[in-house]
Amino acid sequence: MKFLLLIFLFVLNLVALPIDKTWYEESTENLEKLYQEQIKKISSDKENLSNEDKEHIDYQILLLKKLSTLIKQESSFNLKEIENIEDLESYIKKIKEYIKLEQELVSRKNESEENIKKIEELEEQISKLTEKDSITTINSQLLYAFYKLKNKQNKIILDEYVKYQNNFRKILLESLKTIKIPNNETLQSKIEKIENSYQQILKDERRLSLALDKAKISENESKINSLNTEISILLNEKSKIIENLVYTKIESLIPFLQNKDSKYFEINKALQDFIDKNSKGYTRLTELLKYLSREHLGVTKTTFADTKESFYDIIKYSWQEINNPIIPIGDGISILAITKFLLIFIFGFSVATFYKKKISNSNAHYLRTTSIATRTMLANLGYYFLVAITFIFGLKSVGIDLSSLTILVGALSVGIGFGLQNIVSNFISGIILIFEKSIQVGHIIEISSGLRGKVSQINMRSSVVTTFDNIDIIIPNSTLIQNNVTNLTFSDDIRRLNVPFGVAYGCDIDEVIGIVLNSLQNSDLIFIRNMPTKAPKVRMTSMNTSSIDFELLVWISENPDENGVGSSNMSDFLIFLYKTLQKNNIEIPFPQMDVHLKRS
Template sequence: MNKILKLCFITVLLHQLQAADLNTSLILADKTVYSALLEKVEKRDPKSGEVLLQKALLNSLVSLPDSQAKKRKTFTQPKDPKEVKSLLSGWFDILSEKEKLESQKEMLLDKMATLKSQINSSMSQDPSLLTYQLQYAFYAKNKRSLEKQIEMFEQEAEQIETLLHQLPKTLRIQEKSLGEARKKLLDYYSLQEKKLKTLQIEKERLKLLGDEAQLDAFGKNASKEQQIYANISKELVAIDFLLFCDALQKKDQKALDWEQKILKQRQDSSGKPELIKLLKDMEREYLGIMNTLGGTTVQGVKYTVDSVWKLLKHPLFEINNTPVNIMNMFIVLVIFILGFLIGGFFKRIIQKAREDDSEFTVSSRILLANTIYYLIIFIAFFTSMKVLGINLSSLAIVAGALSVGIGFGLKNIVSNFVSGIILMLERSIKIGDYIELDENLRGHVTDISMRSTTISTNANIDVIIPNQNFIQNNVINWTMNDNIKRFEIPFGVKYGTKPQKVIDAVLKAVKESGFKDIYHTKTRFTRVVMTEMGESSVNFELFVWVKGKEILYPKRTTSRFLILIYDALYANDIEIPFPQRDLHIRSVDAEITFPVALDKASTDKEVLKKN
């Protein structure tokens, strides 16, 4: 199973590394590059559908107009109601055109996203890849042109909004004459509305008769009447806006009522959010924040929500030609938080599984918990990359570019990370194993993470060890397969002692010791061997097999058997030597004097020589 998973992982990785990516050179190229590429494409098979499509796309790219923005219009402060009506009408027209261009841009972005996924899923040798790249470049050029036009309309709209905002300060408004004009327009508006309803009924009658000629003529007449109706509506909106400005000039709360009438009268949905924003901003400036909040309606709340939503969706920057906004970043943050919370939840649940379950050991629980935890984190990471518009092929390119820096700066971290994965898969070291790294460091494994492994020594000290130490260095696992270990306990006796006597005495003592942890089989049994004849003693070693928890306390176990050996040698009158040296003097200077005892020994030697 592990081999199959590894094979699948390698296959997916190789596919991602060989997958194509966006050709930014084509996107940023000019007409000379497209013309040169067109000459190359024309030399290929003229009957091929791909070649014909590529030629058409290149011709379109060459014939695209220069992306220079049109000159922005300038507007002046209106001096009378007629100029105000003209300026307001022009503002609505600009907002309508801007909305159409934004809709076209959204459609282009959808097409570009589809093409991008096709490019990323194509291999570098795919014959359709150049077609995808050229089509993407064509869409990107059109998008850039639309963005410049939208930017120009936004600047013009902003300029008009500033002028409209100043109207209560700069324009004298005749409320009485405007009120009379509004009353006449409302009567005309009502009559025109009834006329349109009558025309609609008449149209349905003609449809039933099936007279196409009369229907066409009727349709033209109906369109003309509909245009008159729309113009009356625009005129009413302009008059209501002037009366709204008059109320603001007088700091009258009636301005809030005029706001509702303006929004109700405005039939066209285009520019509605901008209109609401303009009215609210003017109310805040001329009436104050508290009065404006007191008159806030459902429409005002909706405007606030729409404004916040638009702010969240406003692009901050682009990654791989994908716009990134505050909402994307918020979603990424939520995905990461949920990933860590869900991963931690599953990790705790698995670690708290029943400890008495023989089929689900502590090591298996922690291994499974860590694997699921990091798997969820990886899924959260790749989902976040998808939200931001970053694909795996782009990551592979970035990883290749940063490989040198990673190799020098993060080599230890990466090495520990990979070593942790190897330890979890091979399971040569498991939770609960008793391991020894060197003479002074041994203990139980309590945790294996991606970066490090924790062991607890017999002195109850937790030691955190980087995982690469277990891969690069020798590690002794005392409990890898079983809990049986042979202890080799050295001791020595005095020269002149019979070796067999020593062996018999120690073996008898071990046999009669009553230690229940001594292990004995046909192949594993206690023995005593003579190892060397040292400077001061004849040296032996006791080989004894021990089974159980006592093997995890080597110093304590060794001490137990050393005491047993000491008592056995003492009971059998076998002398245990200690280091000593004999000093022989060959000559002494006459000026050096010796103690009396030493002089007496010299005199005795002289007497013996004479005799």
């Protein structure tokens, strides 16, 4: 397939007509002769052609005459010699002449660029033609030749323009050092007078614009035409006043430039701001002033001033960009607003996190006596309050009207009614647990599933229970509210251990009780010792088949003391009983069975 395509393109190139360069690449004499012969030839054949072909022949004759005139024109132009510049008034006039020539140069460059585009278009059209001697083909070739010759001539003129303008700039630079500048005390008042006239023009322009709008609303055509004429005259007058004001300000600027006064940059900046704000047709003038300041004041000084202004411009542009709305909510949310929201939220979130850690782990004197549960409640409530306040301030900072969020709240309420039931249920349950304090951090609980452990966290959605195997179990708060929960340390953290043991039949019961209680008081075991109501006791529970059963009733604290030391556990007390009974030669029974055999 690719091979066939290559063959097709090759054949197409063979068939396509080439550009006939004889219409424009010969000498002037030969081209003139060629054009005249072609005019005679087509004029003689004109009578035998149709009306449509006659029109094409007339167009071809016109092109040939244009070409004949074009080659006779000189490929140069005469520019008057630049006179010596002696005073400031002459200097301003020469600047105006320079700007006028620059505008002509730009115009010729634009014309040349347009001709290049037309040449490219004609090349494409000619390549599609097949009949070399047809009227259409010759007309296209002649038009192509016309643009080629025109651009050739333009290039020569443009080169001369550039040389002339470069020389003109150098003369302006050299004259800047020698021109006589009078002490014109009325110049500033002249500028103020022109500025007042300009302000009056702006007022008149606004007045006419309002009147035109009224006329359009009332569809008064005569009034509309009359106002358009007035506006056109006013705009022409405005353009003249702007030009007068610009060159008068330059007249006040030149003395500072000549004396290399740094105040020049300040006045020049004000002039550039005025030009940028009120007119876009002074680009060449701006470039000339930059050239003069750079060459006369020095590259370093000018570059520093330009860099400083560019830096300010970059800051101003960046500030405008980050303030431009990018999200269409309310009056629009900008990058700056989003940044402010993020900074406020990060700051508020950091403060809330710091507060929560500070309250939860505080050892300050005013919180030392406060229970862990109370500190946890204060930490959680304060944390969520600070986060909520931060979020509200963040929304206000980006300009979002909070009253408009009622629609969002309504939509969320529908979602809550369906998809968020469990989440909301757990959230409300968490609030109930915090305020009700039926379950608090540090409590030992047992839920209906048989899970037992210590509550280590109570959050807004779930709570964490750490088992005695040091496994953290995350339990939804609604489970703790809706199911039966046994709180082993609800009123306080003291609970009773019932430690079972047995002795053999024949032992003195009073002696056993006395030995156990006395040994317990003298032991190193940790339990509640100094509370009369919580004193250890031993009670007999049953007379079993092999033993007399007792229970040691001892009270312990579930939570460690201030030094981090916890109470003894069930294993500690069982070991104590075994060693105590063995030490005092009290027999510990074990199940026995007597077997009696009868002879038959």
